[in-house]
Amino acid sequence: MGIVYDENNKTLTLHTKNTTYQMQVDRYGFLLHLYYGKRAEGCMDYLLTYYDRGFSGNPYEAGNDKTYSMDALPQEFPSLGTGDYRTPACIIKNTDRTYCSDFRYESHCIKEGKYDLEGLPAVYAGAREAQTLEVVLSDRVTGVRAKLLYGVLPEYDIITRSVRIINASSGHISVKKLAPACLDIVGGKYDFITFYGRHAMERNFQRMPIGHGISKIGSLRGTSSHQYNPAVIVADRETTEDAGACYAMAFVYSGGFQSEAGQDQYYQTRVLMGFSEEQFAYPLNPGEEFQSPEVIMSYSSEGLGKLSQNLHCCMRRHLCRGKYKETVRPILLNSWEASYFDFTGESLLKLARQAADLGIEMFVMDDGWFGNRDSEMRGLGDWKVNEEKLGCTLGELIGKINDMGLKFGIWVEPEMVNEDSDLYREHPDWAFVIPGRRPNRSRHQLVLDFSRKEVVDYIYEQICGVLDQGNVEYIKWDMNRSITDVYSATANSQGRVLHDYVLGLYDFLERIVERYPDILIEGCSGGGGRFDAGMLYYTPQIWCSDNTDPVDRLQIQYGTSFIYPASSVGAHVSASPNHQTGRCTSLKTRGVVAMAGTFGYELDLGEISEEEKDEIRVQIAQYKEFAPLVQKGMYYRLTNPQTADEGAWEFVSEDQREALVQAVSVRQHANMTVDYIKVKGLKENTMYRETESGRLYNSTALREAGIPMPAELGEYRAYQWHFVQEEA
Ligand code: GLA
Numbered sequence: 001m002g003i004v005y006d007e008n009n010k011t012l013t014l015h016t017k018n019t020t021y022q023m024q025v026d027r028y029g030f031l032l033h034l035y036y037g038k039r040a041e042g043c044m045d046y047l048l049t050y051y052d053r054g055f056s057g058n059p060y061e062a063g064n065d066k067t068y069s070m071d072a073l074p075q076e077f078p079s080l081g082t083g084d085y086r087t088p089a090c091i092i093k094n095t096d097r098t099y100c101s102d103f104r105y106e107s108h109c110i111k112e113g114k115y116d117l118e119g120l121p122a123v124y125a126g127a128r129e130a131q132t133l134e135v136v137l138s139d140r141v142t143g144v145r146a147k148l149l150y151g152v153l154p155e156y157d158i159i160t161r162s163v164r165i166i167n168a169s170s171g172h173i174s175v176k177k178l179a180p181a182c183l184d185i186v187g188g189k190y191d192f193i194t195f196y197g198r199h200a201m202e203r204n205f206q207r208m209p210i211g212h213g214i215s216k217i218g219s220l221r222g223t224s225s226h227q228y229n230p231a232v233i234v235a236d237r238e239t240t241e242d243a244g245a246c247y248a249m250a251f252v253y254s255g256g257f258q259s260e261a262g263q264d265q266y267y268q269t270r271v272l273m274g275f276s277e278e279q280f281a282y283p284l285n286p287g288e289e290f291q292s293p294e295v296i297m298s299y300s301s302e303g304l305g306k307l308s309q310n311l312h313c314c315m316r317r318h319l320c321r322g323k324y325k326e327t328v329r330p331i332l333l334n335s336w337e338a339s340y341f342d343f344t345g346e347s348l349l350k351l352a353r354q355a356a357d358l359g360i361e362m363f364v365m366d367d368g369w370f371g372n373r374d375s376e377m378r379g380l381g382d383w384k385v386n387e388e389k390l391g392c393t394l395g396e397l398i399g400k401i402n403d404m405g406l407k408f409g410i411w412v413e414p415e416m417v418n419e420d421s422d423l424y425r426e427h428p429d430w431a432f433v434i435p436g437r438r439p440n441r442s443r444h445q446l447v448l449d450f451s452r453k454e455v456v457d458y459i460y461e462q463i464c465g466v467l468d469q470g471n472v473e474y475i476k477w478d479m480n481r482s483i484t485d486v487y488s489a490t491a492n493s494q495g496r497v498l499h500d501y502v503l504g505l506y507d508f509l510e511r512i513v514e515r516y517p518d519i520l521i522e523g524c525s526g527g528g529g530r531f532d533a534g535m536l537y538y539t540p541q542i543w544c545s546d547n548t549d550p551v552d553r554l555q556i557q558y559g560t561s562f563i564y565p566a567s568s569v570g571a572h573v574s575a576s577p578n579h580q581t582g583r584c585t586s587l588k589t590r591g592v593v594a595m596a597g598t599f600g601y602e603l604d605l606g607e608i609s610e611e612e613k614d615e616i617r618v619q620i621a622q623y624k625e626f627a628p629l630v631q632k633g634m635y636y637r638l639t640n641p642q643t644a645d646e647g648a649w650e651f652v653s654e655d656q657r658e659a660l661v662q663a664v665s666v667r668q669h670a671n672m673t674v675d676y677i678k679v680k681g682l683k684e685n686t687m688y689r690e691t692e693s694g695r696l697y698n699s700t701a702l703r704e705a706g707i708p709m710p711a712e713l714g715e716y717r718a719y720q721w722h723f724v725q726e727e728a
Contacts, residue, residue, distance in 0.1 A: 002152040003110045003131045009043040012108060012133060016154040019299045023076050023135075028061050029104035030082075031137060031148075033074040033184045037245065038301040047186055048073060057083020072266055074184035077137065077148055077163065079103055080177075086264050087214060089179040089272055090163075093281070094142050095171025103137035103146050110134075114151040114160070119503055119510075120293050121252050121537030123160050123318045125153055143169040151294070158314045160252075162294035167284035174495070175282040179258075179274025181249050181295035183234060186268050188245075192261040193233035193304075195559045200547040200580055202226045202528040203559035205642060209237065210261045210269055218258030218276045222447070222483025222498050223525060224532040230257040231533070231563040234271050235304065241637055242303045242680075248311055249273040250563055252319070253293040254534035255502035256280070279486055281495025296533060304562065305680070309634050312565035316632070319533060320540035320568070322513065324520045328627040329541060329567075330407055331359075331620055332474070332600040336366035337548065337574050339604065341374050345390035345397055354605035356404040358613060359620040362474060363401050364409035364600075369394075370466075371421060377444050380416040381423030383462035385469065398470030409474025409520075410466070414459045415505065416445045416480065430455050434487040442481035443526075451488050451500030456508050464515065472519060477509070477539060479525040502534075509538035522570055522598075528556070531564065541570050541598045548574035548602060549581040550593035551716055554647035554664055557596055558637065566651070567631040571597030573619070575604065585716045587612055591619040592662050592718035595630065596649060599623045626722070629653055629660050636680040641666055645675055646709055652681035657725040659688070663709060664718045676706030679723070688723040696726060 004013045011034065014021040022034040022044050035044040049072075056071030059082065070084040079090040081100025092101045114130035116122050133150040145168055151160035161181045167173050190210045194217045195203040208215065217232070219225035230251035239246050249271065251257050256276035263269055273295045282290050296314060300307035316325065333355040339347060352363040370386055373379025385394045392400075398408045417424045417431050424431060424446070431446035433439040439446055449455050467475070488497045512521070523530060523539035527546035535542060542564075545556045553571065560569055571594040576584045594600070601616070608616075633651035638661070641647030648663035661679055682688060682699035689696050697707070702723075710719060 002154045003133050005108070005110065006043065009045065011043055011045070012135065014133065014150060014152045014159055015039060016152060016157045016159065018301070019157050021159055025105040028059055030070065030073070031076040031103075031105050031135060033076050033182075036183065036185075036247065036299055056085070059083060072264075072268070074186050074268065076135075076182065077103060077146060078182060086270055087260050087262065087272060088177065089182040089274065090146065091177035092144060092165070093174040093176055094144070095169055095173060099176070101139050101144060102141065103139055106136045106138045106145070108133065108135040114153070115149050115162070117162060117291055117294060119506060120291065121319070121506060121534045122162070122294050123151060123153070123158070123252070123296060123314060125151075125318050129153060129155065138168070142173070144173060149294070153314060153318065156314045156318070157298050157300070157310045159297045160294045161297060163292045165284065165290045167286055167288050170286055172286070173284050174493070175284065175290055176280070177275070177277050178292050179272040180292040181273045181297060183247060183249065183271040183297075184268065185234075188269070189237045190269050191235045191237055191239075192271070193235055193562070194259070195229040195231065195562065197226050199226050199526050199529065200545055201552065202531065202545050202556055203229050204555060205559045205562065205640070207235070210234070210263055212263050214260050214262040216258060216260045219256050220276055220278050222256055222486070222501060223479065223530045224254050224257060224534070225482070226526065226529040229531065229563070230259070230273070232259045232261070232271070232273065233304065233307065233562060234261065234269070240303050241305045244303050245301050246299070246304055246307050248296070248298045248307050248563065250296040250311060250533050251293065252296060252533040252537070253502070254505065254530050254532050256498055275499070279495060279498055281493060282499060283493040283496060293534065305636055308562050308637075311563055312635060315533060315536055316565045316567055319536050321537065322520070322540060323518050325540050326632065328631055329520065329598045330361040330474070331623060332362040332364050332409060333360045333605070334364040334366055334476075334572060334600060334602040337579055337602040341368040343368065345392050348390075348397070349400055351605060352401050352404055352406055355601070356406050358605070358616050360406070360601060362407035362409055364411065364474060364476060366411040366476065367413070367478070369410070378418045378420035380413055380418040380445050381421040381448070383412070383459070383466055385466065393469065394466065395470040398472065402471055407473040408471060409476065410472055411476040411478060412463055412466070413478040413480060414463055414508065415448055415450055417448050418445050429489055432483060432485045432487060434485050437485065440484040442484075445481055447481065447483050449488050449501070450504030450508070451497045452490055453504070456504045460508055460511060463512070467516060467519070474520045474522065475512070476522045476524055476543065479530055506534070506538070513538055524570075528560070531560065536564070536568055541568050543570040544597060547580045548572055549578040549583050550585050550590045550664065551583060551666060552581060553593050554641040554666065557593070558641050558647065561635055561637060561649070566597055566635055569597030570600070571595075572600040572602040574602045575607065586718070587615050587619070589664055589716050589718040592720055593664060595623050595626060596662060598631070599627070626660050629658060633660075634681055638663070638677050638680065646677070648677045650680060656681065656683045659723045661707070661721045661723070662718070663720070664716060665709065666716065668715050672711035674711050675709040677709055678706040679703055682723070683725065687726040689726050691722045691724055697723065
C-alpha cells in the first residue's frame with residue numbers, strides 16, 4: 001500500500017494514487033524532507049546538496065565539515081536550536097529555561113487505517129482506505145519527544161500531518177510554537193495563495209510571490225476568522241487552474257492559527273501551518289503530552305482545479321459526518337433577514353405557512369427567541385424560551401410548523417453572554433475578563449470561558465433543555481465576536497486558554513452530535529468567520545457569509561471553492577435591494593448563485609409578488625433536480641470573477657454524464673463583446689444535450705471553444721446550462 005520504508009536508504013515514502021512524499025533519516029539522525037510531488041519511485045536524496053554554507057551552523061557531529069548545515073537542508077519538523085535560522089515549526093521552553101530542541105529520529109511504525117486525535121476533529125477513514133506513519137523524534141538531552149503522525153489516503157491524494165509533543169523530561173516544559181505541517185521545497189519559484197477578508201466579505205483570493213522574508217497570515221482572534229482563512233495553497237508561479245504543480249495545506253482547527261511562507265538565503269521555500277504564536281504557551285508537566293490538530297495536505301500536478309477537487313472529496317467523505325454528509329440538505333427558510341429580532345409566534349407561523357406553500361422544506365427560527373433578547377444588547381446566555389414573545393411553548397410552535405409539512409430548525413450562540421443577562425449576573429467570572437481591566441465588548445457581548453469544563457457543562461445542559469422541547473431537526477450554531485481579554489481563573493497557564501477554549505467547543509459539539517445524531521448543524525460566525533475544516537467535522541455546512549448579495553457572493557464563493565466543497569457552503573436567496581449592499585438583482589440571479597451551495601431563502605415572503613412566488617416554486621423544483629449534482633459533483637471554476645466580466649463555474653457528476661454550468665455577468669458595456677465559457681470535465685468528443693434548449697453540443701468543442709455568454713442588456717444577468725450525455 002501507500003507507505004514504504006527502505007532500510008538501505010533509510011527513506012520513508014508515502015505514495016498516493018498520483019503523488020509521492022518522501023523523507024529520510026540521515027547520517028546524524030535528522031529527519032530530512034526529500035520530495036513531495038508527482039508520483040515517483042526510487043530514492044530522491046540526490047536532491048540534497050552539500051556546500052560550504054558560510055555563516056550557517058554545523059552540528060557538532062559534522063566535525064570540520066562546513067557543508068553540513070540544518071540551515072540549508074530541507075526538513076520535516078525543524079526546531080529552534082539546531083543551527084537552522086529559518087522560521088521553525090517548533091519552539092519549546094525547556095526545564096532549564098533554554099529554547100533549544102534537537103530532535104533526532106528514534107523509531108517509526110506503519111499502521112493500517114488512519115490515526116484519530118482524541119478531542120480534536122480529524123479526517124477519518126476505514127482500515128483499508130488509509131495508512132498511518134508514526135515517526136518518533138527525540139531530544140536526547142531533554143528527553144522531550146515529538147511524535148510525527150502522517151495519515152495517507154491514497155485514493156484522494158491526501159496526506160494529513162499532526163504532531164504530539166511528549167514531555168518525557170524530568171521537569172516542566174512549555175510549547176511556545178507548534179506547526180504540525182512544514183513544507184520545505186528546495187528548488188523552484190512559488191506563489192502563496194491565501195484567502196483574506198472581513199465581516200461580510202470573506203475569503204477573497206490573493207496570489208502573491210513567495211519572496212525573501214516571511215509572508216504571514218493568521219488569526220489572533222481565538223477563532224479562524226473572517227480576516228484570513230486557515231488554509232493556503234503553494235503554487236508554482238506558472239500554475240493555472242488546469243495545469244502545473246500546487247500544494248494545499250488546510251488546518252483542521254477553528255482557533256487562532258498562522259501560516260508563514262518565505263524563501264531562505266538559498267532561494268529554498270519553507271511554508272508552515274500551525275497555531276498562532278501570540279498568547280500561546282502550552283505547559284506540560286513531566287509525563288504530559290500535547291496533541292496538535294492536523295493539517296490536510298494535497299498535491300496536484302494538474303493545476304488548482306484538481307487540487308480543490310482533492311480537498312473537496314476528502315472533506316465531504318472523510319471529514320464531514322452524520323446523516324446529512326452525503327444527503328441532499330433540506331431547502332430552508334431562515335427568519336433573520338425576514339424579520340431580524342422583530343417577530344412574534346404568529347408572525348413566524350405566517351412566514352412558515354408562506355414557506356410551506358412555496359415548497360420550502362424547513363423553517364429556521366433565528367436569533368431573538370430566548371431570554372429577554374429583542375436586540376443585540378441583551379439576553380445571550382439565558383437559554384430559556386421566551387414563551388411570551390412566541391405566544392406558546394417551543395414544543396407547540398414546532399408542532400404547528402411540523403403540521404405544515406416543514407422541518408424545524410433553531411439558532412443558538414452558546415459561547416456568548418451579554419452583561420445584561422441572568423447568567424452574567426450570576427456568574428460574571430465565567431466570561432473572559434482580565435482581573436483589574438474592563439473587557440473589550442464586541443456586538444455588546446462577552447465570550448464565555450469554554451476552557452472551563454463547568455461552563456461548557458452548564459451551557460450544554462441549557463441548550464439540551466431547549467432541544468429536548470420538540471422535534472428540532474437543525475441547529476444554526478453561531479459565534480458572533482472575536483475573543484479578547486483572555487484570562488481563565490482556573491488555568492495553570494494563561495498561554496493554554498485559547499486552545500483549551502477550542503477543545504471545550506469541540507467537546508460541546510461532539511456531545512451534541514452524539515446525543516442528536518439526526519440533527520443537521522450549520523456552523524456560523526457572523527457569517528463565515530469560522531469557516532474551517534475543524535468545524536466541518538461537526539457541522540457539514542457553514543453559513544458562508546452574512547453578505548447575501550449575489551454579486552459579492554460570486555467572489556466570496558469563488559475564494560471559498562479553492563478549499564471547501566459546495567456542499568458545505570450555506571447560500572440563501574434574500575431580498576432585493578440587498579440588505580448589505582443595497583444592490584438590486586433579479587430573483588433568477590439570486591437563485592443561480594445560491595444554488596451553488598446548500599440552498600435556502602432568507603427574506604420576508606409577505607413582501608413578494610405572486611409572480612415572484614411562482615418563480616420561487618420553479619427555482620425550488622430546479623434546485624431539487626440539481627442538488628445531487630451540486631452537493632456531490634466535481635466542482636470546476638470556469639472564470640475568476642475578480643478579473644473576468646463574468647463569474648462562471650460548473651458541477652460535473654462523477655460519471656461525467658451530467659453537468660451544470662452557471663454564470664453571472666458582472667461587468668456590462670455598450671456594444672458588448674462576447675466571452676466564451678469553456679466547459680470542463682466532460683467525456684472526450686461526446687455529445688451532450690442541453691436540457692432547456694434541447695440543443696446538442698460536442699464536449700470537445702465545449703471545452704476548446706466554449707459556449708458564448710449571451711450579450712443581453714441589463715446588469716448581473718444569470719445563465720445556466722444543464723448538459724446530459726446523449727445516449728448513443
Ligand atoms: C450573525 C449571523 C446571522 C444571524 C445573526 C443573528 O450575524 O451570521 O446570520 O444569525 O447573527 O444575531
